Amino acid sequence: MGPGPSGAHPRVLRAMTAPLLGHLDPEFLRIMDECRVMLRQVLRTENAVTIATPGTGTSGMEAAVMNLVEPGDNVVIGVCGYFGDRIVQMAERAGGNVTRVDAAWGSPVDPAEMQKAIAASGQVKLVGIVHAETSTGVMTPPEPIAKLAKEAGALMLVDCVTSLGGVPVEADAWGADVVYSGTQKCLSAPPGVAPVTFSPAAWAKVRAREVPSNTWYLDMSLLEAYWDERRSYHHTAPISMVYALHQALSLVLEEGLEQRWARHERNGRALQAGLEAMGLGLHADEGYRLPVLTTVKIPEGVNDGEVRGALLKRHSIEVGGGLGDLKGKVWRVGLMGESSTEGNVLLFLSALGRIVAEQGVQLDVKAGIATASERLRGQEA
Numbered sequence: 001m002g003p004g005p006s007g008a009h010p011r012v013l014r015a016m017t018a019p020l021l022g023h024l025d026p027e028f029l030r031i032m033d034e035c036r037v038m039l040r041q042v043l044r045t046e047n048a049v050t051i052a053t054p055g056t057g058t059s060g061m062e063a064a065v066m067n068l069v070e071p072g073d074n075v076v077i078g079v080c081g082y083f084g085d086r087i088v089q090m091a092e093r094a095g096g097n098v099t100r101v102d103a104a105w106g107s108p109v110d111p112a113e114m115q116k117a118i119a120a121s122g123q124v125k126l127v128g129i130v131h132a133e134t135s136t137g138v139m140t141p142p143e144p145i146a147k148l149a150k151e152a153g154a155l156m157l158v159d160c161v162t163s164l165g166g167v168p169v170e171a172d173a174w175g176a177d178v179v180y181s182g183t184q185k186c187l188s189a190p191p192g193v194a195p196v197t198f199s200p201a202a203w204a205k206v207r208a209r210e211v212p213s214n215t216w217y218l219d220m221s222l223l224e225a226y227w228d229e230r231r232s233y234h235h236t237a238p239i240s241m242v243y244a245l246h247q248a249l250s251l252v253l254e255e256g257l258e259q260r261w262a263r264h265e266r267n268g269r270a271l272q273a274g275l276e277a278m279g280l281g282l283h284a285d286e287g288y289r290l291p292v293l294t295t296v297k298i299p300e301g302v303n304d305g306e307v308r309g310a311l312l313k314r315h316s317i318e319v320g321g322g323l324g325d326l327k328g329k330v331w332r333v334g335l336m337g338e339s340s341t342e343g344n345v346l347l348f349l350s351a352l353g354r355i356v357a358e359q360g361v362q363l364d365v366k367a368g369i370a371t372a373s374e375r376l377r378g379q380e381a
């Protein structure tokens with residue numbers, strides 16, 4: 001129940017034990033092709049250029065940023081947490097003139113602030129945000145910002161590492177030009193490959209680059225030439241990870257995207273209502289809280305490390321600590337993919353209540369469990 005990796009389904013783990021095929025074996029190429037089709041379904045896009053880059057979610061981020069940002073490009077990035085800052089760092093390394101638009105860690109990126117920054121930055125080439133900030137538990141709605149990007153003639157980048165497979169991601173309907181994700185959050189596979197998709201407009205910018213991007217391994221032109229019918233060798237595909245991705249995407253589609261979003265929503269809201277009923281505070285702004293990652297304020301007088309240690313040792317529950325300024329101030333509780341279950345919600349509430357009580361802070365565990373149970377049954381508390 002941390003901020004990832006989430007638990008993987010046995011079918012995903014079993015797929016990884018299948019015999020290795022060559023990276024140009026016809027059977028393996030069929031699996032890659034099926035991954036492309038399923039990735040488009042899960043990302044809700046018609047983009048031809050939809051692949052999985054080798055490496056964790058950060059490889060998807062690098063593929064997006066390094067291929068799209070050319071030296072001297074004006075770039076505007078909304079930052080409301082740790083991962084938005086990572087995009088800024090990459091865009092600067094790619095030679096972009098980056099304007100960052102900061103929001104408090106706990107609030108979403110403000111479209112009005114983005115609009116001001118875009119207007120003040122000359123001809124902007126790329127606008128970017130993180131959809132689901134795993135460091136703060138906040139969701140920034142991408143659509144209004146994508147609209148601003150379009151009006152300014154810029155491409156729109158959206159980091160969906162934590163949202164994909166857990167909360168609605170609609171790449172095409174949002175007007176997003178590049179979206180990337182990871183496998184170990186709500187897709188519930190081990191970390192190791194990163195879904196990425198480029199719109200026709202984004203692809204045109206990649207193709208029109210005057211200087212090749214500074215990354216050879218994640219050069220999208222070379223990667224696409226391996227993933228499409230050219231099958232031109234670029235790297236030895238992480239065979240077992242592609243099997244895992246294939247199974248994980250199949251499981252998402254078997255459950256149904258809408259049903260999966262609804263499961264995450266129900267369990268996440270039950271956890272949040274339960275925590276509040278117990279007497280704990282939530283860190284993220286109301287109305288922008290992610291159901292898949294909840295930031296809980298650590299009560300006064302409670303030792304962060306001891307509580308997390310006891311949760312792990314006595315109950316085998318892992319939760320995350322705070323990043324950056326939130327270190328020691330919040331716990332980050334994930335309910336992602338296979339780990340988003342009713343059982344985990346109720347177990348976590350009771351285990352946390354007991355451990356915090358041992359530190360001398362009494363929480364109303366009964367009220368928390370009752371409230372969460374009602375939410376899980378679909379009733380208002």
Ligand SMILES: *Cc1c(COP(=O)(O)O)cnc(C)c1O
Pocket residue numbers: 004056057058059061083130132133134159160161162182191
């Ligand atoms: C986890 C995460 C990343 C980085 O993914 P890795 O798999 O750790 O490389 C990027 N962005 C967000 C929002 C994330 O949650």
